[in-house]
Amino acid sequence: MTPALASPDIGRVFHALGDPTRRAILDRLVEGPSSVSRLAEPLGVTVTAIGQHLQVLEETGFVRTRKLGRVRSCSLDLAGFRTVEQWAADHRALWTGRMDRLGDLLAEDDDG
Amino acid sequence: MTPALASPDIGRVFHALGDPTRRAILDRLVEGPSSVSRLAEPLGVTVTAIGQHLQVLEETGFVRTRKLGRVRSCSLDLAGFRTVEQWAADHRALWTGRMDRLGDLLAEDDDG
DNA sequence: ACGATACTGAAGTCCATACTTGACTAAGAT
DNA sequence: ATCTTAGTCAAGTATGGACTTCAGTATCGT
16 A cells, blocks of 8 residues: 555664564564564573564564464564565666666767 | 575675665765765765765675775665565565465454 | 865764563463 | 463663764875
């Protein structure tokens, strides 16, 4: 629904992906949903730290969580991923288009 | 040569894009090459700061610079952009594929 | 030669943030 | 009821990084 450039904060999205622990969480969630403590286990950090990362990942659309009993189940959310893809699509036209035109211009200097 | 997932420092690439000043530099360079001081002017930071950002952007493949006389000419480099696109392509298969299978398995309830 | 311009390097400041600990609540197990 | 497990909240620490100033170096204009 939200059009490409209306993406609220692409900076927060990139910032979220800039952290190795958060990327590790996402890698783990590709395998399927997980609880907070099971996410923490292999990463060598406390569950508190994971909770903080999860908040960032939720706010940026990479993770969705739901609390069932005392366990919080975390799963991938594709919204954040689509934000990145949309950014790439927008900037592909902008960046490569401009670069191609530059190439055209430089190649055409025999055409007065 | 090296396939997608071998990209060593995707973290550095995302970190580079996470900063608003660096994204502003890239936006400016879409218009064409620029000197360091001309990049600094509209951004309200010192040329030293721009120089530091340029180093990050060069190391992550977003900017190429060449020094001509006393002026450093900065232009867009598509390598960094392609790194992001490649990451998106790899994770599209991984993420959406897995999500689709999950959807098949669970026929899950969808909010939203 | 002289001054102005364009940048660079070292060093320091300051704030964001990734992490911790410890006290707490809530839910399941016995 | 009690103990244990799963997670949360509030502070606090500490390291990284975005930025500055100041002192250079090199190049250009006159």
